[in-house]
Amino acid sequence: MITDVPTGSSMRIRRPLAALVTSLLTAALLAAPGPAGAAAAEVAVTVNARGGLAAMPETGLGVNDAIWDAQLGTAAVSDLMKAAGVRVKRYPGGSYGDIYHWKDHTAPGGYVAPDTDFDTFMASVQRIGAEPMIIANYGTGTPEEAADWVRYANVTKKYGTRYWVVGNENYGNGHYGAQWEADDHPDKSPAAYARGVVAFADAMKAADPSIKVGAVLTMPANWPDALVGEGDEGTWNQTVLSIAGSKIDFVDVHWYPGGGTAAEALDKSAHIDDAVYLLREQIRRYAGGRNLGISLTETNVGVGPNTQPGALFLADVYSGLLENGVFTVNWWNVHNGIDKVSTVAGYTDYGDFGMLSSGTCTADGPVCEPPLNTPFAPYHGLSMMNLFVRPGDRFVQAGTDDPLVAAHAARRPNGDLAVLLLNKDPDRERTVKLDYVGYTPASGSPTVYSHRNGDTSITTGRDGDATSRTLPPYSLTTLVLHPADKPSGAPAEPGAPAAEQVTDSTATISWTASAAGDHPIAKYEVYRQDGATSEQLGETAGTSFTARNLRPGTRYTVNVLARDTAGDVSWASAPLTFTTGTPQDSTCSVRYSASGDWSSGYIGGIDITNNGPEPLHGWTLAFTWPTGWQQMDGGWNGVWQQNGRDVTVANLDHNAELAAGGGTVSVGFVAGYSGPNVLPSVFTLNGTVCRTE
Template sequence: MHRKSRRRVLVAAGVPTVLALTVGGFLAAQGADASNTTAIDVNATQSLGTVSNVATGLNTATFDGHLNDSAVVPALTGAGVNALRYPGGSTADAYHWQTNTTESGQGYANPANGFDDFMGIAQKTGASPIITVNYGSGTAAEAASWVKYANVTKHYGVKYWELGNEVSGDGTYGSKWEYNTKPKGAATYANNIADYITQMKAVDPSIKVGAVLNTYNSWPDGLVASKYGDTADWNTTVLKKDGPKLDFVIIHYYPTSSSEADLLGQNKNIASLISHTRAEINQYAGSNAANIKIMITETNATYEPDSVPAALYAADTYMTFLQNGVDNIDWWDLHNGPTSTTSKLSDGLTDFGDGGVLSSGGCAGSVCEPTANTPFPSYYGLQAVGGFATPGAEMVGTTSSNSAVTSYAVKTATGLNLMLVNHSAQAGEPVSISYSGFNAASVTSAQQFSDATRKLQRISGVNASALTLPAYSITVLKLSGSNVAPRPSCTVTASAVTWHGGYTENVKITNNGPATTNWKITFGLPADERVSASWNLTHRQSGSTVTAQAVSYDKTIASGATLPFGFVTAGSGKNVAQPSWYALNGVRCTN
């Protein structure tokens, strides 16, 4: 069995826990409420964004000896996988697509796993290909020829193209696992990929091209490789140089865990990771920043990857990334194979150290995996997400009164889907569910994965407002019902710094109604005051009424989100007064 060993870029211990609005159901007081029943509140009016059509992704590899097995396509479609990455992690930087070969000593390319073979699988499953071109030992011309073959010659319509794998692991910062024959350094990568982008988009201007970034607060994030001529860290250098031309950026997420409980808490770090990455993009990528998507093209439960908690980690990780604005998450990987670190788990399962969602059927010494293509628990985590968060569904807010239960909800064309993940290893968790902005009629479908069943299966007799979650479980409910349109409302807080004849006002308006796009804020000033400058919006004034509207990068205020802005006024009198009222889309705000 030929496979690529995956060493990981580790998330540093002690990353501060940031529970942003977009962490969905993990807004939790420690422990359950007084009745020992977890209260789940679904706010169907609080929009957290739309699920993309490449959300539930999976890595495939040219070295996979089971890629073309007859069981693969049904497994992928059964899990709702809608994106497939190729040719496989670090192999990509040593892989030459035209000959389906790798650089000498740099892994293996199965003769049956060439690009056209991969595309056959992608077409049968309907999944979007995500192709990683060879930066490490390839050329811009080779990448452009791949685009031409895929989209001009074969008319495959491959949209997403990554510029190398984990390129900063080429020894630029010391440790080396990524193959790269080019000079090291962030500036070298940034300058080279500019040529890749130009040549690739000259062939097909419609493609989306992404660059490699380092993961926030994980080595080597923030380091400057001055010995290779860099004057700034990797992310800053790449975004400054290539930001105007990029369509997405690539992050890999392999958090360090030392226990099952630690693994199941890793989703709490995602909001700060994405917030920081988005801030870097906004700061350094120029006017194109708002158009740059974030894609997590590798993740895995590096602790006990074949365990039941790995399935729960998958469900939480995918949904938390999606709620924080990520377009695509790709699990590592379809088949991987056992390692030497096999162990017997407390629930009787064997952990083979295998990052694949399906067994390869291989052995580590005398310890052998089940028959090839047997699903590991992580497969069912992806399957739960794939059936729950369908493309185009609107993610909405939830809260949980118990930190052991995470909750997620999406609105669909037929109703609302709810996913509940119980992190408790020993106990069932009774939950009660309430809905705001949605009248739940009935449960039309219910599925559950647990440590007891170890597969995602249908359950019956489920109530839309109360149920008990088994230990270590994922429960997906699909509900019929109707939306309740709330009256838009808002809350405002403001502070001012005044001087003789004028003041600066800093304002925060919170949208308590549904998400609003192309919003309008109005406020009233005394007749003799004029707004002379503003920020985070554009303004015009007619008499005493000021009308403010969105700037190009901030056109939507999500439900529950807060818009900060400010302005400077000047008046003809010595004593000036702050606005007596604010309104959002014509509805007055409360203080």
Template sequence: MIQHARAATPVNVTVNANSSLGTIPSTAYGVSEAAWDGSLLDPSLPGLIAASGAKVMRLPGGSLSDAYHWQSNTAIASYAAPSNTFDAFMGVAQKAGVQPLVTVNYGSGTTQEAAGWVQYANKGGPGYNGPVPTYAGGSSTGHTYGIKYWEIGNEVYGDGTYGSAWELNNNPHGPTAYANTVVADSNAMKAVDPTIKTGLVLTTPGNWPDGLTSSISPKPWNDTVLPIACPSIDFVIIHWYPGSSSASATLATTSQIPTIISSLRSKINQYCGSRASSIQIMVTEINGGEAASGQQASAMYLALFEDDAFMGMLENGVANLDYWLVHDDLLASGSETPYPPYYALQMLSHLGVAGDTMVSSSSSQSLVAVHAVRQANGKLAVLLVNKDPSNSYTVSLGLNGYSANSAATIYTYGTNGGGITSTTGSSSSVTVAPYSLTTVVLQSGSSGGSTPTPGTTPTPRPTPGTTPTPTPTLVSGNASCKVSYSVNQWQGGFTGNLTITNTSSSALSGWMLKFTFPNGQQVTQGWNSIFTQSGANVTMTNTSYNATLAVGGSVSAGFNGSWSGSNSRPTGFTLNGNVCSIA
């Protein structure tokens, strides 16, 4: 008897290209790191983080945060690797091109310690008189890292207030005591740097211990802390670990997202008054968890959960999600081998980056989730998440408000491993394999791309994973600059390192360096700057933490690139439109 392969089941997907669900924020894709991580300083880690598309990295790591003292790089009854100092972490963050999100020590720290951390991180320079770390290599003059987001405490509700106790808390317990300390800490931290944003820990709606009361919490946690702390904070924090008894049950939990976020937003609106609309929601820890015996955090179903959850949260107004944890969940410790959730994070940058618009979409098959993004360059991207471990589906794409070219670029990741692959296929139909992620990127059919409004210039799209940066203020007059450029080269590849010095008489509040490659070189990833490339022309713009370039000041950045034939030095260096000398 001849057996025939089972035909793929048809699925109809509809995308409403003009129905906006909001813009992807610059903080959308993040990861969590930890001071105990013995692989934090692996030389290859910054490049891997940059290539993942992550734009935020959280430290010092989960419950350790409420035991961690940044000046000594030590933790009460916990372990912090001696080499993983705050400045060492910042070195990784800067090379990876991510902005840090710091959790200050509520459990065993002080208000002065929290404010001192902000002062050391953001207010360094001449005349600095703030705290100095006791660890070797700490700066005696502080830094100007420009860290914007600061959480106050980790899962503080887990200090025994509702029975279970895993979080260190040497302060009075209960939500009222926590909220009052948040107000004091936030006010002290903002007195040092008024530009920062501070965050308040909430319980996740529908998850323990949300809605519970106790002798020291006569009202539920969120109903107690929000009225007290809302005037002093800028964002709220939840964690979500919905791991269930099976992979299929975990994958189904993403249907809870609209209820979770709408419930949270309702509480914010109830208690925060006129400030409610400005309070951001951040999910600073998320992971599907270990659902079944023998499955590790690196299982394929967690990659599917990750992308469906990230996009579901963002579509419902969340500003940031940080996947837990860099090592042993995204990358293998030591070998740095990527696990499936790493490639899932990378896939999101093919779908959309900061500034792109999420649009509504629907699927006729509950096991095939869909998310769509209208990219700033005029393309339309559709992510298909096949949660079925056994069956393929042939997906027909129905587009409302968008006319697509007949050909599309299709990115795929599945159980065959080996990373994300790309190919050219149909813009109207695609077959998705069992347990797979597929992103279909469509071009406008009007001219093979977007049609700009007459008299305007199309917005260039950054390299996947990069964040568009506003055009810096140009300095008029005789502004000048100096650029040092060095190369470490091997066959077909190279690392370029640049130091940019402001030799003008005016400080720069934003900078943009441009240069031209003479031999067709291509930038593949970068750090300490946001890189975009059009043909031979490369543009580097500042990140949020190095936008200011003082008179006589310098900033260093680097990139990895590819070459063929020759790898001559770039030419035509200009900084904010002014020609630079070459050191």
């Protein structure tokens, strides 16, 4: 029995949740589906093969396993995981990682099921053909204990276990008020944890220098992101990266975005791009510019974990994270146990965060789960991911004009293109019209994989065409397309681009040359991704290009394609993302500060300086929130207004005059946010773009 085991890494109930506010526009769309059976407008889907994203790693699809799960090492479960495409299994199970002692296979204060020791786990991993992800016990263990585990795994047993994370959710040790994670150290600050990571990494790599060691961070906009604890000089992520960044190979985060309804939970995937961007910015800023990998080793849906919302959430979130270069995404959990029973979209949901049924019943016995190991909907979502994208494929941009329809796409080395379509509307089907950029599908019917609400398996067939499809309510559909032409002699994709000499309006982009195919390479084309479309910035015969006329303070993602003398075009390169600055010689400057952050809001301060030769007799400062989930909740020392995402503050009578050559005024406001908090970076004073300091 595992029904008494805390769910979701021992914190699904006890975690202080970040704000779960959904934007008014999205709420209105989700709350007003229209009359039952009413026809929805045709949905436009754009698949842009020129908009290359991250490549699918070997380690992409993962799950969690736990020593309190008696099914951990069974052939039946291992074979189910293999069939679903699992490539990573995490052990020994969330918060149990900080109480587990591998040598005697004990977890004081927790339950350890028979036949769940490390060797049994590794036998399961090998049967699946996956890789292990191991939690080294930081909370109640020692660097020496972890080093002995590495030595046993890779020297004695020659398992080749690459990925080791120091601890699990160690910010939940009471330092910020909430406590669910075991931590015997007298100092529970992020600095103490970071110093511990250094000691663990040194000891573990002395046992096997080839391993990769990860440190626990928190996902941007999730508690305790942005909080500064008593006595700390910075946030958890800032402190850990500053001290331990040079010693680790990757960072490990968890993401339980919550949601009061299934619709709200399914809308949370919109946060992924900005959350990963902010995490990479933290790594760049505080870890000395190192290119550390990112693993996301726990996630689950807020509502409907056993029913179709779980499948839709898994496919959408795995795709979004992997598109952004996260090297593994792990579902919590293989088995977990029954909790709150409800009905979701016509089917019984057991509140079980396991991917497979535990076969357990509620405490009073009236409701029992399906037989042991029966797959729940997220298992089929994972199986769909395995059909949609394979290791070595490259994700490409895809988008829709309907917030309840999501699209993801990946191109394969053999020229095929796979498109994953998700209908998040529980009540109405959607007819989609697909348009392809940089790709021409062959005529005829594509291979179609489908999973509808309530289905107990994925159906496979060939029907329809590549340009139109009707999506049933609450469904997952994958189309696998062949190209109309297969140019065998096209050039290879260019090497990953890099940016340097980035200013407010220019950036120099360089890349390694493509390998020519049947014909010499004539030129390279540089494209900027704009949603699901691309804008060509220019072309060159060389391997460097300076983009001009860029917008200040703007995030750009670009790809490079090679075109040969016969007109054959390569696949898009890996993406490059960079952000332009602000003008250094502006007649105004702005110093922006954010303080007192409480993970759903903060106090903002703006110092405005007139650097020009003439005084200003009245002024208006303007900026735009980078996301739709940020807002200004009141300000002072000016007349504040917000219209959509645009914010202005104008002078009061007493501060209307800004003297020439350095006259300064300070204004402030309270800001709120319900998603990743990307700070504004571009400000205009009376229409002039200022230098942001």
